[in-house]
Amino acid sequence: MTQTLQTILARHQFEPTRLLQILCDVQEAFSWIAPETITALASALGLPRARVEGVVGFYSFLYSDAPCRYRLLFSDNITDRMLGNQALITYLCEKLWVERGRISEDGLAYVETTSCTGLCDQGPALLVNGWAIPSLTRERLDMIAELVLAQTPVEQWPRELFAMENNIRRADILIGNLLQPGDALRAALFAAPPLGEAAESAANARSWREGLPAAEHGSMDLLEEIKRSNLRGRGGAGFTTGMKWEACRNASCEQRYVVCNADEGEPGTFKDRVLLSTQADLLFDGMTLCAYVIGGGGRGGGSTHGFLYLRGEYRHLLEPLNEVLARRRSAGLLGRDILGLAGFDFDIEIHLGAGAYVCGEESALIESLEGKRGVPRNRPPYPVTHGYLQCPTTVNNVETFCAAALVAAHGGDWYRSIGTAKSAGTKVLSISGDCARPGIYEYPFGVAVSQVLADCGAGETLAVQISGPSGVCIAAPEFGRRIAFEDLATAGAFTVFDTSRDMFEVARNFAHFFAHESCGFCTPCRVGTAILRATMDKIAAGHGTLHDLAEIERLDRVLNQSAHCGLGHTACNPTLDTLKRFRPSYQRRLKSLVFEPAFDLDGALAAARRMTGRDDAGAHLSMEAET
Amino acid sequence: MSDTFVLDGEDVPFVPGQSVLQAALSAGRYIPHLCYHPEFKPHGSCKVCTVKANSGLGSRYASSCTLPAQAGLEVESATEEMNELRRTLVQMLFAEGNHFCPSCEKSGSCALQALGADLGVMTAGFRHFYPDRPLDASHPDFLLDSNRCILCQLCMRASSEVDHKHVFVLSGRGITKHLIVNSASGRLADTDFALTDKAAEVCPVGVILKKRVGFAVPIGQRRFDQRPISAQALDDAPRPSDTSRGTA
Ligand SMILES: Cc1cc2nc3c(=O)[nH]c(=O)nc-3n(C[C@H](O)[C@H](O)[C@H](O)COP(=O)(O)O)c2cc1C
Ligand code: SF4
Ligand code: SF4
């Protein structure tokens, strides 16, 4: 075994649960995971070889085909397409003399596409060996091609290539908060003076800590406050955060886990990237508060450990986030006896994903954290009672933890006074597509779509995809609808399409996304998403029929009735939504409104005609069938 | 003392810990299924056993092999809606792999084929994928023809849970998900797979085939020639009243 491999394994204490992290390190060090490396890892970790091979085969960013110095993966979200990524892919392939999807003969370069990389407000984007480069142009690709051909190591590429914008266009209580690291934590752990930032709300912020004996009942009181705030999960499902924390707190076990879901794989969503870049302390405050609640404030609740599951596409955030964690450790905000509270121990480690959207589903995420293939589990039991290593685990979205920290600082009443009756607080939207000012917009819940469109400078808007492919697509008559759990629930994506766009192509892009990202566990989704992709391609090629449209509806029914997780349930949504609202863009592609066999019988006879030298009407089958 | 739930209008008793499918089978009631096997932990991937379950909290669809039985649950299984779903799922499995039944030695003893026949699947329904899948004849005692694999994971569960070997594992994702074996060469011959393994007898379709016994049983006497799969499944199910009949 090589020294490098030994070092990597030692860094991860030869822990089989860290298999995915080990594989990510191996991929980065060797540019692939060679068959002999798989064998070596399996024996070093005491795992069956095929288990390791099966994990490598699951994740898009782990390669066991051949070594390759530069893997260049273009983000292929619809927004990248709208910004012309297809032509850029061809351009780069020509520059590098490589065939798309194939490692060059000399093992130098590989150019392919990947699912949305979360840079929709500054696309088109690509990843080079996992490092994100936004705002691609021909000039920038010239530079990249030169660096590749000169074999300059990626670490030495000019920093400006990787420079990224936060594009914060509208800030509210969350993004605009003035809290210092640990403020929210101190507020919950000890009676602290009301926090200045919410001066305007100081009056209505009944200081919720008033009269409470500091730490003794602190964790219970904080839980009550979170419940009082009506905070609901921001990752999509909208589950009440207080109830989730309470269930986890009440589950009996010596060990508990707090997991932050930073997988952000939904195409069109990038708000967690910006929150991780600008609100890391607030997030870690929120996770620590969660540990405080579910672990009972360090009093007899056993020990609590935290994970941040960071999508592989955000590899560039790993070191900055680790620095924040290190700083917090030295400031007493993480580690043993946090803020001097005896017995309140908690730390957070970051795990990287490796290109699998389904790992955003919380039970798949936990499997992935355990170093396995990211396949959603059977539920019940739920993660709050049987999560990471079968211990009680709270999984929340990045934004949810940030909001929880705000609640701890300013109180539940203050928080629920913002937003609507059923949707307390604010929502951070990731806006991209056809608008003048794409970026991050934070609004109190209840804002109308038309307002958002006006703010981001969208004109001639045809449709908006709310919450990404698994959300809903709405057309102009619906722009009065509101962003809120009671109307348009969203995990944050807000993708704008103007009247120059073809909504069929949008749906086709999403169908490809789901088929690529299906984990393949259950029959309906594994096969159904592949059929949907093929059907959309068939329609695009001009061979579609009404029968195909009916088949899509049948697929939707089957997926809704029987898919194992949310990915399958929603996989047909974009197609059905656009079919309902923009049917003509499907119909004008149909070859026949009646029936069109996928198999071209007359075409199949071409060889026979050539051999017999015949081309008369009698040698053709076409016409009769169509009349 | 046991509780009951309702299956298609009739009471079915269960003991805590049983799933709806397990309780139904031990009560002599059939729910179509494919990836479930009484000897292994249910994992719920084929979805053929899907039922509609109504409780106080409303109604939802669920795989009955993993759905915990609960007092008061009202389960709909033998409905046209559920059987139509099952037919579609079987069609999907046929379309996904390469199933040339007439030349397959598992024909007549194949659960997929028998299920299709029992449910009245008359056509393929979807365009075939014609995937390119390997055939491995390296092992002296077995032929591994993954063209017919339906990814039910029974061989994997048998190999890990019973044989403690992990001969079979899954790799890939989505429609490219596939069976791999536990050897660096990728060949079955280089694993420790043996004739006595439990995993050698659980494949419901014609993937893991014993050599030199093919087509030994004449047509008319094969497993599903005389009794449909719905009857066979009940024969195989462990019954509380008859503990000697535990295994298939
Ligand atoms: C296919 C799929 C992908 C998901 N991706 C994410 C994700 O990227 N980030 C996220 O926070 N939640 C995601 N979720 C939702 C999670 O399962 C889970 O509900 C969420 O993390 C809970 O956190 P919350 O209560 O704070 O929203 C996804 C769900 C599904 C079904
Ligand atoms: S619905 Fe799709 S992603 Fe979810 S478990 Fe089934 S195959 Fe996997
Ligand atoms: S080989 Fe047979 S038992 Fe194994 S997964 Fe495939 S179909 Fe199931």
Ligand code: FES
């Ligand atoms: S038998 Fe229940 S999902 Fe396969």
